[in-house]
Amino acid sequence: MAYLGRKQLGDEFLVLLQCKTGASVPTAPDACPYLDFWLNGTTLAATVRMAPTEKGKIVGAFHYGVFLDETFSEGYWQAVMRYTLSSVPYQQVDTFRIIPGGHADGPIVAIKEYRKAGANFIVRVTKGGKIKFGRNPQVN
Amino acid sequence: MGTYLGDWALEATLTFLHQALDGSNTPVDFTGTGTYRIYNSSGLMSNGTGNLSVFDDSNTTGLYSGSKSLAAADGYERGQTYYIRVQGTVSAATRGTLYSFTIS
Secondary structure (H helix, E strand, C coil): CEEEEEEEECCEEEEEEECECCCCCECCCCCCCEEEEEECCCEEEEEEECEECCCCCCCCEEEEEEECCCCCCCEEEEEEEEEEECCEEEEEEEEEEEEEEECCCCCEEEEEEEECCCCEEEEEEECCCCEEEEECCCCC | CCEEEEEECCCCEEEEEEECECCCCCECCCCCCCEEEEEECCEEEEEEEEECEECCCCCCCCEEEEEEECCHHHCCCCCCEEEEEEEEEECCEEEEEEEEEEEC
């Protein structure tokens, strides 16, 4: 179990997993591990599959890039990773805390002004992949 | 010291997960009910004991959860470090694990 720290909505981070036997020998699992996100240990918010890390070079290493979008909310989260080795189930748990602040869309990563005859627009792209625009922006 | 569970808010409900393991570190269910006790530097906290509950039993093996309110009325304070000792029985042997957390 590892504590991944304090996060805010819109943050991005990696969850890493090394699959290994009880004797700590790195071992490829039967299939890509599942990753469950639990809020306060009571509400299952999402289940995803983890991707191999440097497949063919590292045995049994997996990762998942988490973007804290509207799936997540303030609170204490448990990331439960599940896999099987020769049909024997193994689990690993990481925890993190989402504190107030941030935005589920993430920060703006690109911005463009468009001047049109009828109106002017500011178009923004967020880290979460959303495209937003504002009409007739003003600087006060 | 034990595995660090992070920083928690005063009056929050601490929730932690515990993986029960056998002597070969393979996930296994406890025999009977696992328990936990929460300590600070002065000893056992008021209302600082509890039983573990089976967690997501359909998808996991030997995974348990514990939950406890971090109430000031029970002596919890900001800036302090606390320790949890989880205990359970596996193959007739008692096994114990330590965790720690802070309150901010």
